[in-house]
Amino acid sequence: MSVSDLAAQTLAASTALAARFYSSADIAAIEREQVFARSWQLIAGASQLSGAGDHVVADIADTPILIVRGNDGVLRGFINVCRHRAGPLATCNGRGAKALRCRYHGWTYGLDGALKAATEMQDAADFEVGSIRLTPIAVETWRGLVFAALDPAMPLSELLAGTEKHLGDRDFSHYHFEKKVPYPVACNWKVYADNYLEGYHVPHVHPALNKLLDYRSYVTETEGWHSLQYSPMEGEGNFYGNGVALYFYIWPNLMLNILPDRLQTNRIIPIAIDQCRVDFDFFYPPGASPEAIALREQDQRFSDEVQAEDAEICTRVQQALTCGRYVPGRLNPKRENALFHFHEQVRAAYRAAGVR
Ligand code: FES
Ligand SMILES: [Fe+2]
Incomplete structure (x- = not known):
């Protein structure tokens, strides 16, 4: 170990993050x-x-959270942990709940997070139902996508600054959520991120995808807290139609894959140092024709194939990073600039945390 493996680097002289x-x-x-x-x-x-009453459950940093729309139309986020003895308010997504009732002993909270009723608590001294609330968290909506944060380091607008020039007036509010596909991968979450952040591996790991993309005109840009990879979609066998594919990576673990009439989001969730889960969420505009539905099925099969190829290479890389004999190698400034950008952010986070 050395202090220098956390120092800021320059792209041209960059070396991969230490094992x-x-x-x-x-x-x-x-x-x-x-x-x-x-x-x-x-x-x-x-x-x-x-x-x-529509609600969605998720985890952030191993903390269970819940987002719910109130009767006043406002979206609110809460820690999904009851103020009695830590039971869950909701265990799955749902629609139209009238209240949030704890699954453990039935304490009932309003959609605004205020405790309304606590069963059989009449003997508890100085216990005031009205003084107890679920712990709120930050919630923001951006272009029809709902984000939440426990203790955000910056406003959401700062995180996403610079994306607007590529996104124009795109808004996903009317897209419906088709499904979530979770993929466990036996690698550290950053191995998966690193792999997503470069197209350098595409000709070698994804032969079918490589035919759809024009590798030579594949562009990777970095700015602020995101990077963007894009390529005109042409080439034989392209079933997506004409248009541009935009692949955003947003700090620390979000991918927005935006194609004509399709949004696929991926969130990489750390499970252990050598394991992660990648949640693939598929969103589409409503009112699909039978042809559009067939195209989506083809799209999802193809996404599965690409994912299996990525998961295999990431698993092997994780084994290699764990063996104790890998010395970080030089990065390719032309093809790994987004990965470099990500590593700079990771190194800065470690420095801020006092890692030595
Ligand atoms: S833990 Fe929620 S009612 Fe007991
Ligand atoms: Fe890949």
């Missing part, structure tokens, strides 16, 4: 507090929370 950051267990705890607990996380599409 210890992918393999030592204490790093996972530091990242949970310094990175994930301070981050904005994409939780749902707005159409999943369109009516009063």
